Amino acid sequence: MAMSMDMQPGIEDLIRELSSELGQVYRWIAEEVGLNHTDLMGLYYINRREGSATPKSLAEHLGLTTGATAILINRLEKRGYVVRTPHPTDRRGVLLSMGQAAQEHEFAELGKRLKQLNAEVIADLSPEESAIIRAFLTSIVTNTRETLQHLRTAPGSGSAPSK
Numbered sequence: 776m777a778m779s780m781d782m783q784p785g786i787e788d789l790i791r792e793l794s795s796e797l798g799q800v801y802r803w804i805a806e807e808v809g810l811n812h813t814d815l816m817g818l819y820y821i822n823r824r825e826g827s828a829t830p831k832s833l834a835e836h837l838g839l840t841t842g843a844t845a846i847l848i849n850r851l852e853k854r855g856y857v858v859r860t861p862h863p864t865d866r867r868g869v870l871l872s873m874g875q876a877a878q879e880h881e882f883a884e885l886g887k888r889l890k891q892l893n894a895e896v897i898a899d900l901s902p903e904e905s906a907i908i909r910a911f912l913t914s915i916v917t918n919t920r921e922t923l924q925h926l927r928t929a930p931g932s933g934s935a936p937s938k
Contacts (some may be wrong), residue, residue, distance in 0.1 A: 828871040857873065
């Protein structure tokens with residue numbers, strides 16, 4: 776029997792549920808490779824930026840202080856997951872890229888498994904459905920990112936919620 780429209784979860788509810796489920800997947804992946812969730816999200820960001828990530832952009836992305844970010848980078852560098860290289864135009868700056876250990880580690884295999892997570896569902900989409908969903912998700916991600924940036928930089932906002 777079909778569920779009436781008022782009984783179906785709303786888009787916002789489904790996005791929260793998807794976020795929660797993906798969070799569980801990322802926590803599991805982090806545990807599998809012996810990292811904490813923040814370190815994994817840092818590596819994901821560095822990998823996506825393909826050698827253009829800076830410690831400052833990583834801190835902003837993760838919502839960490841510069842000190843906490845330095846500790847995170849040191850920890851990942853020590854394990855061979857991250858490499859620092861001199862910035863080509865800022866002699867005091869560095870760029871972050873993926874280290875050899877991240878490319879060779881079971882981390883790479885887990886990345887492949889993650890891509891397969893919903894591959895069948897995505898493959899079943901028509902090109903039109905795929906275009907609509909891609910546009911919708913791009914808008915949601917962009918809006919969420921911009922809203923979070925605004926919240927983090929708004930007057931009176933701290934790095935940690937008040938109790």
